[in-house]
Each structure stands twice: as structure tokens, then as C-alpha cells.
Amino acid sequence: MDNFQMVVLLLDATMRTSTPLILAALAGMFSERAGTINLALEGMMLGGAFSAACVAYYTDSHWLGLGAAVLTTMALSLLHGFACITHKGNQVVSGMAINILMSGLTALVGIALFAQGGKTPALDHDARFQPITLPGADAVANVPVLGSLYSELISGHNILVYVAFLAVPASWWVLYRTRFGLRLRAVGENPGAVDTAGISVVAMRYRSVLCSGFLVGISGAYLSTAQGASFLQDMTAGKGYIALAAMVFGKWRPFPAMFACILFGFLDAAATRLQGVSLPGIGEVPVQLVQALPYILTVILLAGFIGRAVAPKSLGRPYVKER
Amino acid sequence: MSDTIQLPRWIDVGVLPLMNLVLAFLISGLVVMAIGEDPTEVVRIMLYGAFGYEEAVGYTLYYTTNFVFTGLAFAVAFHAGLFNIGVEGQAYIGGLGVTLAALYLNWIPAPLMPVVSILAAALFGAAWAYIPAYLQARRGSHVVITTIMFNFIASSLMVYLLVNVLRPQGSMTPESAAIDENLTLPYIHDMAGWFGFDMASSPLNFSFVYAIACCVLVWLFIWHTRWGYAIRTVGANAAAATFAGIEPGRYIILAMMISGGLGGFMALNEVMGVQHRLLIDFTAGYGFVGIAVALMGRNHPFGIFLSALLFGMLYQGGAELSFEIPTITNDMVVVIQGLVILCTGALEHMFRPRVTRIYTAWRLRQRAQEAA
Numbered sequence: 061m062d063n064f065q066m067v068v069l070l071l072d073a074t075m076r077t078s079t080p081l082i083l084a085a086l087a088g089m090f091s092e093r094a095g096t097i098n099l100a101l102e103g104m105m106l107g108g109a110f111s112a113a114c115v116a117y118y119t120d121s122h123w124l125g126l127g128a129a130v131l132t133t134m135a136l137s138l139l140h141g142f143a144c145i146t147h148k149g150n151q152v153v154s155g156m157a158i159n160i161l162m163s164g165l166t167a168l169v170g171i172a173l174f175a176q177g178g179k180t181p182a183l184d185h186d187a188r189f190q191p192i193t194l195p196g197a198d199a200v201a202n203v204p205v206l207g208s209l210y211s212e213l214i215s216g217h218n219i220l221v222y223v224a225f226l227a228v229p230a231s232w233w234v235l236y237r238t239r240f241g242l243r244l245r246a247v248g249e250n251p252g253a254v255d256t257a258g259i260s261v262v263a264m265r266y267r268s269v270l271c272s273g274f275l276v277g278i279s280g281a282y283l284s285t286a287q288g289a290s291f292l293q294d295m296t297a298g299k300g301y302i303a304l305a306a307m308v309f310g311k312w313r314p315f316p317a318m319f320a321c322i323l324f325g326f327l328d329a330a331a332t333r334l335q336g337v338s339l340p341g342i343g344e345v346p347v348q349l350v351q352a353l354p355y356i357l358t359v360i361l362l363a364g365f366i367g368r369a370v371a372p373k374s375l376g377r378p379y380v381k382e383r
Numbered sequence: 384m385s386d387t388i389q390l391p392r393w394i395d396v397g398v399l400p401l402m403n404l405v406l407a408f409l410i411s412g413l414v415v416m417a418i419g420e421d422p423t424e425v426v427r428i429m430l431y432g433a434f435g436y437e438e439a440v441g442y443t444l445y446y447t448t449n450f451v452f453t454g455l456a457f458a459v460a461f462h463a464g465l466f467n468i469g470v471e472g473q474a475y476i477g478g479l480g481v482t483l484a485a486l487y488l489n490w491i492p493a494p495l496m497p498v499v500s501i502l503a504a505a506l507f508g509a510a511w512a513y514i515p516a517y518l519q520a521r522r523g524s525h526v527v528i529t530t531i532m533f534n535f536i537a538s539s540l541m542v543y544l545l546v547n548v549l550r551p552q553g554s555m556t557p558e559s560a561a562i563d564e565n566l567t568l569p570y571i572h573d574m575a576g577w578f579g580f581d582m583a584s585s586p587l588n589f590s591f592v593y594a595i596a597c598c599v600l601v602w603l604f605i606w607h608t609r610w611g612y613a614i615r616t617v618g619a620n621a622a623a624a625t626f627a628g629i630e631p632g633r634y635i636i637l638a639m640m641i642s643g644g645l646g647g648f649m650a651l652n653e654v655m656g657v658q659h660r661l662l663i664d665f666t667a668g669y670g671f672v673g674i675a676v677a678l679m680g681r682n683h684p685f686g687i688f689l690s691a692l693l694f695g696m697l698y699q700g701g702a703e704l705s706f707e708i709p710t711i712t713n714d715m716v717v718v719i720q721g722l723v724i725l726c727t728g729a730l731e732h733m734f735r736p737r738v739t740r741i742y743t744a745w746r747l748r749q750r751a752q753e754a755a
Binding site: 097099139142143144147148149150151152153154156157158159160161162163164165167168169171172175178298301304305308346348349351352355356358359362363364371 | 414418419466468514518522523524525527528529531532533535536539540542543547668671674678710711712714715716717718719720721722724725728729730731732733
């Protein structure tokens with residue numbers, strides 16, 4: 061295999077690994093831009109992946125699976141909102157609680173339903189999202205460089221991958237070009253001003269966590285019905301936290317967050333490839349170092365060494381109306 | 384509604400947490416019913432598993448020890464207004480310190496080794512907490528995000544070390560060499576034997592005694608020293624602390640390092656007390672449960688001990704449960720944990736307005752009667 065082919069395959073894998081990160085990072089952004097910390101991404105993703113796999117298995121339809129995942133994560137984000145917005149509870153604690161709860165609940169219910177040690181049964185063809193061949197991909201496959209780039213890298217993914225990459229400009233448009241987005245960002249920066257303007261802070265924040273739940277649900281469904289073919293216990297394996305790191309790394313903005321997700325996805329794909337490979341001039345790179353890189357980079361960014369990441373001003377502060 | 388009355392302390396630290404806890408257990412009961420088992424049977428098995436026989440009590444207290452350390456760790460940082468999610472990683476790195484001390488400092492006379500292990504655990508845990516603390520205090524990065532990142536970095540680092548550095552030659556499992564037997568901490572049943580008492584053997588070891596000592600020390604530190612006072616002032620209002628001549632950054636770093644040190648002590652129980660070697664993921668989420676333990680115990684050492692005992696009971700009872708009822712695995716305990724954290728932590732204020740209203744009405748009527 062020549063080097064070009066290897067790079068294309070690596071980038072192809074990067075697209076697949078960064079898809080769930082992009083959706084979850086955008087999800088985190090909607091919630092945090094309105095002032096609610098969303099550490100629950102990991103747990104919500106897990107819950108979404110589980111219900112998608114269950115429903116897809118019983119109904120043999122990946123679309124119903126996706127719907128179930130989105131409903132589950134939206135319900136979870138309402139729970140998060142109930143604790144953080146209505147009862148002004150600690151947002152970090154609520155997020156951690158949902159993560160722990162979903163880690164236990166998905167395993168428990170999985171065992172009760174299928175008795176396969178927390179796994180769901182393998183999904184059939186119709187229950188999974190299948191790769192789509194874009195028009196003309198086969199025709200140009202033999203054209204050197206550009207043809208193989210189009211047919212290998214751009215074409216041949218399932219629809220959720222394209223949804224994730226389209227969700228980025230869509231989110232940008234919603235956040236920066238609509239009245240809803242303006243209000244949502246304002247609630248995260250200065251809820252008092254929004255309240256004075258006669259807009260309900262509570263309602264805005266609930267809407268933002270619902271948007272968050274909607275997006276992270278697709279991310280969960282992707283894990284179990286598109287990338288994988290069943291639900292495995294704790295299959296998110298920290299992806300929710302990586303997405304959170306990517307969101308911070310992207311400074312709470314859609315496009316930079318997407319690039320951070322692609323970078324982190326690339327590191328993930330590279331870590332698999334680099335196993336036991338000796339690089340010229342560097343020697344063997346420990347896989348663990350590559351895996352830890354997203355976290356290290358985020359810490360360095362937060363310390364202000366690569367530009368400044370400024371969080372929304374009222375992030376983490378429940379809004380108390382003055383009496 | 385402006386005529387509300389401050390809730391008395393016994394409602395604030397007693398009744399309200401209890402109501403939240405009951406809610407968590409009620410929902411857990413519903414979960415048990417949903418998967419087709421009998422909740423009362425589950426409670427019976429769990430209580431028997433936790434306290435029913437002498438060995439069980441030992442196991443319960445062994446789990447309690449871990450939770451006391453991680454709960455205290457979280458609480459100290461919380462008094463400075465910091466949310467230390469990194470106790471898990473700090474305990475993990477603390478384990479590295481303990482193991483390195485036992486493997487490479489074994490020329491130190493054995494009677495001194497417990498002290499050396501304690502110092503090593505504290506030093507490594509505190510050092511791992513220092514970086515996020517420094518970044519929070521001096522560069523303004525958020526401690527919640529950095530400590531989460533540090534948990535993952537610790538995890539990768541430890542996998543690397545255990546696979547490539549600490550693994551003895553010829554062994555395939557990623558774990559360190561065994562610690563010399565006379566450097567480990569004595570079991571409580573052995574200690575009881577020295578005094579002529581007969582006890583069932585369990586993993587309960589000397590670190591339980593040390594955990595209780597730590598409760599007392601933390602209590603003295605937070606409420607009876609100048610540093611503790613400064614830490615609480617910073618936590619209550621950093622701006623006011625600055626006006627009072629207390630530099631918040633210093634105390635943020637101090638509180639986080641003590642927090643990390645206490646987290647590191649968890650490794651004493653696991654590495655020096657029970658496993659006698661460094662294992663992958665020996666922290667097993669105890670660091671995260673410490674958050675629940677501290678919140679439920681209202682960040683007071685006595686409360687932390689009580690809630691650590693409750694979680695110790697859940698863990699040991701849960702182990703018995705998965706043994707007795709095959710459809711209920713250890714994951715049930717994780718679910719209960721999640722619900723307890725949700726109800727006592729995130730939803731801690733849920734009942735407060737209603738309880739305040741009822742209490743106010745009751746007081747007002749009492750006053751009216753006194754006046755009449």
C-alpha cells in the first residue's frame with residue numbers, strides 16, 4: 061500500500077471517529093452558551109446509544125432507533141434542566157450524577173432484557189445505518205488522487221456522518237443569525253439583561269438544554285447503530301469528555317470546535333495505527349501519549365498558552381431573579 | 384413570602400438530606416421493580432450482606448475506608464470553593480507513590496515504612512493536584528475541566544508505566560511487582576489477634592484507623608487553624624478574603640494539595656492494605672463517589688464518615704446482591720449511587736422551599752398562640 065492510500069485511509073477513519081465528537085461538542089455548546097454546564101454528555105451519549113440499539117433491534121429500523129435515542133437524551137436533558145435550572149442545583153454534580161446513573165442503568169437494563177452481560181444482540185442490516193455511495197463515486201474511483209479522494213474519503217459514509225458535518229454550519233447559523241441564537245447567547249452572558257427585556261431566562265435555558273439533548277442523541281445512536289452494530293457496556297469510553305474538551309478547545313464556537321473534534325478524532329485514529337510502529341527520527345511513540353494528547357492540549361489551552369478560551373460569563377451560575 | 388424564617392440547623396443538616404436520600408431509595412426501588420424483582424427482598428439481602436455476619440462487617444468497613452478518604456479529599460477543596468473532580472486521578476497517582484516507595488525504598492527499616500508510605504501517598508497525590516491548582520490560582524483555568532483532563536492523563540500515564548516500566552520481567556499482566564510482605568499494612572483481624580481477640584478475616588486493615596484519624600485531623604484543620612479559616616473565607620467569598628488580606632491564590636493551592644494528599648491516602652488501603660501491588664484502575668470510581676459522600680455529609684468529617692459508611696454498606700450489600708439474584712448485578716449499586724448523587728447533590732434544594740413554608744407556618748402559629 062502506498063503512502064497516499066494510507067493517508068486517505070487514516071483521514072477516512074478520522075471522519076468516522078470525529079463524527080460522534082462533533083455532534084456531542086455542538087450539543088455541549090448549545091447548553092453552555094446559555095449558561096448551563098453540561099458534564100452529562102458522556103452519560104447522555106451512553107443512554108442514547110443504548111436506547112438506539114434496543115429499539116433498532118426490536119423494530120428492525122434504524123430510524124426508530126435514532127428517534128428513541130433522541131427522545132431518551134432529550135428526557136435526560138430535561139432532568140438536567142430540572143436540577144440545574146428549576147432547582148438551581150449544582151450543575152457539575154447533576155452532570156456527574158447523570159453519567160454515573162446511565163453507566164449503571166444501561167448495563168442493568170441490558171442484562172435484564174438480553175442476558176448477554178450488558179451487551180445488546182448484534183443488529184441486522186436494516187437496523188443499522190448503511191454507507192451511502194454518493195453520485196458518481198464509482199465512476200471516478202479510478203481517476204488518480206482526486207477520484208480516490210472523492211470515492212474513498214467523501215463518499216461511502218453513513219448518513220449520520222454527513223448530518224454531523226452539516227450540523228456545524230447549521231448550528232453556526234442558529235447561534236449567530238437567528239433571534240433564538242442571539243437570545244440564547246445573551247442568556248449565557250447576561251441573563252439579567254435578557255430578563256429585563258421581558259424574555260424568560262428559564263424558558264430559554266430549557267430550550268438550550270433540549271437542543272443539547274437532541275444533538276447528543278444522534279451522537280449516541282451513531283455509536284451503536286452506525287459505527288458499531290450493537291451496544292456494549294460503557295462503549296462511550298470517555299468520548300463525552302473528549303467532546304467537552306473539544307468544545308472548550310474550540311472556544312465555545314461551532315467551526316473551531318469542529319476542527320478540534322477532527323484533530324482529536326485524528327489522534328484517536330492515529331493511536332490505533334501507531335501501535336508498535338517506529339517513526340523515523342522519533343522512535344516508538346507510546347500509544348498512551350497519543351491518547352492523552354487531547355487532554356494535555358486542552359489543559360495547555362486553558363492555561364492560556366495557545367490563545368485565550370473565554371467561557372460564557374454566566375456559565376454555571378443559576379439565575380436568581382431579584383425580588 | 385418575605386416573612387420566611389431561617390430553618391433551624393437540625394432541619395438543614397438532618398431532615399432535608401434524609402428526605403433527599405429517601406427519594407433516591409424510592410426511585411431505586413422502582414428501578415428494581417421495573418426489572419421484575421422484589422425491592423423488599425433486595426433490601427433484606429443487602430442489609431444481611433452488609434451487616435449480617437462478622438466477615439461482612441469487615442468488608443463494609445473496608446469499603447468505608449476508601450470513601451472516607453475520597454470524601455474528605457473532595458470536602459477540603461470544596462471548603463475553598465473548588466470542585467475537585469480529580470480525586471480519582473490523585474488517588475491513582477498516590478498509588479504510584481506508595482508502590483515506588485515500597486519497591487525502591489525498602490532499605491528503610493520496616494517499622495518506619497508506614498510513615499514513608501503515608502508521606503509518599505500524600506506527596507504524589509498532592510503533586511498531581513498541584514498543577515490544576517496552580518493553573519486555577521495563577522492562570523485562571525477552570526479547575527473542574529482541568530481536573531477531569533488530569534484524570535484521563537493519569538489513567539494513560541499509569542497504563543504506560545504499568546505496561547512498559549513497572550511490569551516485572553516475564554509477567555504478562557500489566558501490574559507492578561508484589562510488595563514485600565513485611566512492608567504491607569496489618570489486617571485488623573491480625574491486629575485483634577495480637578490482643579487475643581478472635582475475628583473473622585476480611586480486607587479491613589490498619590488504614591481504617593488512619594482514616595478515622597484523618598477525619599479528626601481534617602476537622603481540627605478546617606475549623607481550628609488559621610489556615611482552615613483562611614480556606615473557608617476564600618471559599619465563602621474570594622473578593623472579601625482579598626480585602627481581609629488573605630490572598631486567595633495561595634489558599635486555593637493549599638486546599639487543593641491537601642485534597643490531593645487525602646485522595647492519595649486511598650491508595651494506602653488498596654495498595655498497602657489489600658492488593659499488595661499496583662493494579663490497573665485500582666481506584667475503580669471511588670474518587671467520583673467521594674463527591675457524593677462529601678455532599679451528603681455536608682462536607683463535615685463526621686457527616687462524611689456516616690455517608691461513607693452508607694456507601695460502604697451499599698457496596699458490600701451490592702456484592703451480596705449480585706451473588707443472590709443473578710439478574711441484579713453490581714450495576715444496581717452504580718444506579719443507586721447515581722440516584723443518591725442526583726437527589727442529595729443536584730436536587731438538594733428541591734424540598735427546601737416547601738419545608739421552609741411548612742416550618743414558617745408552624746412557627747407563626749406558635750408565636751400567635753404564645754401571644755394570645
